[in-house]
Amino acid sequence: MQGxxxxxxxxxxxNDDETYRGSICKIFEIDETEFDDFSFEPxxxxxxxxxKEDPFFKKIYTIAAGFMLSEDPNIGVCVLFAxxxxxxxxxxxxxxxxxxxxxxxxxxxxxxxERK
Numbered sequence: 204m205q206g207x208x209x210x211x212x213x214x215x216x217x218n219d220d221e222t223y224r225g226s227i228c229k230i231f232e233i234d235e236t237e238f239d240d241f242s243f244e245p246x247x248x249x250x251x252x253x254x255k256e257d258p259f260f261k262k263i264y265t266i267a268a269g270f271m272l273s274e275d276p277n278i279g280v281c282v283l284f285a286x287x288x289x290x291x292x293x294x295x296x297x298x299x300x301x302x303x304x305x306x307x308x309x310x311x312x313x314x315x316x317e318r319k
Contacts, residue, residue, distance in 0.1 A: 207231065207246045210300045215290050223286050230284075230293060247280045254299060259309060263292075266316045291315050 209232050217223040228235050231246055254260040255276065264279030267288070271278050283292040291312040298304050 207249060210297045212293075212297070215293050217286075217290065220286075223289065227284065227289065230289075243281070243284070247277065247284075250296065251277055251280050254296070257299065259295075260299070263295075263312065263316060288312070288315055 209230055212229055215226040215230065217226050224235065224238060228238055231241070231243065233241050251264070255264075261276065263283065264276035265274065267279035267282035268275050268277075270282055273279075282288065291308070294305075294308045295312050298308055
């Protein structure tokens with residue numbers, strides 16, 4: 204995933220739009236000047252393809268897509284990188300990609316998704 208997605212940042216934190224944007228730039232290894240013109244679709248497709256067979260990811264993609272009145276799991280990936288979910292989703296995704304699944308991170312993300 205090098206060059207398109209950084210799965211080694213650990214926990215990301217943000218408390219406003221500027222720090223959220225900076226976190227997204229770090230995750231996808233882009234400069235902040237590229238943010239507005241960057242196409243996240245290839246990265247989202249790659250993430251989906253690496254996680255689509257896992258039952259937990261299937262579940263959260265469906266829930267997140269539903270927030271946009273969709274059943275498309277690819278939409279769910281996009282929604283999960285939105286401000287409200289990105290930090291929790293990133294932790295769960297990195298756990299999975301680094302083969303270190305932590306149930307507490309999954310539970311935190313599920314609770315966030317239940318609130319909507």
